[in-house]
Amino acid sequence: MHPARLTPQELETYRQDGFVVARALASAERVAALREVVLRHLREEIGPAEYEADLHYPGAPASRDAPGGSTTRRLLQAYARHPAFRDWASSSEATGRLRQLLGEGVMLSQSHHNCAMTKQPRYSSLTGWHQDIRYWSFQRPELVSVWLALGRELPDNGCLWFLPGSHLMDLARERLDDALFLREDLPENQELIATRVAPRLEPGDAVYFHCRTFHAAGSNRTGEPKLSLVFTYHAADNAAVAGTRSASLPSIEV
Secondary structure (H helix, E strand, O other), rough: OOOOOOOOEEEEEEEEOEEEEEEEOHHHHHHHHHHHHHHHHOOOOOOEEEEOOOOOOOOOOOOOOOOOOOEEEEEEEHHHHHHHHHHHHOOHHHHHHHHHHHHOOEEEEEEOOEEEEEEEEOOOOEEEEEEEHHHHEEEEOOOEEEEOOOOOOHHHHOOOEEOOHHHHHOOHHEEEEEOOEEOOOHHHHHHOOOOOOOOEEEOEEEEEEEEOEEEEEOOOOOOOOOEEEEEEEEEEOOOOOOHHHOOOHHHHEE
8 A cells, every 4th residue: 555645736735824624534443442551541541641730831730639630631651551552653654754854764753743642521621832853953943733623623612723834833932931831912913813724623533734834723612522642753863852841762663
């Protein structure tokens, strides 16, 4: 089977917007198997995990001891956590398009994303407008994340929003707050945020997005958890900077 590839139009969309949706990238059978693993690990509280209370984002519990303090946000170290996750992350479906975007030498970062992302029906927080590269340290800011929907993703359950073309912008530092989120009180940022779009995803759809693309996510206002699987990749000649968090775990050639 030939690896999946972006069409010329999809490739141009990625270059212009900083993200592109790949419909039905994972089969229904694979999605069901991945969901089963995520739900079991959540149910059995298999670590390592990150909790909503750890982040102090708007809407998150104030502490681990507060109501909802045990709400899981991310199941960490997905690649090493279960063979089903590892198989997806290195599959031709996931990596074929990456070879168009990054070249033939594609590496999976174990230090960033590499997780099952959840938005629970209660106590899920808001994530402000940010670029993933803000806390990543690589020789070049040229990484791609692949976000696989394991269920429907809509504004009501906290889907991703993107600012098209923001990966090409160099914003002045004063337009960001101390945590490097966009300051929503500034008129120039409000004008930029007005361009936001939220791709609606069905189970098995995936979004490929540039590490410089500003994105955000709302809270889950439904009664069902939203589950996604997220991995980040870089070119083999774009190494993590030694001594930084990005180099804390070895990348894996896929």
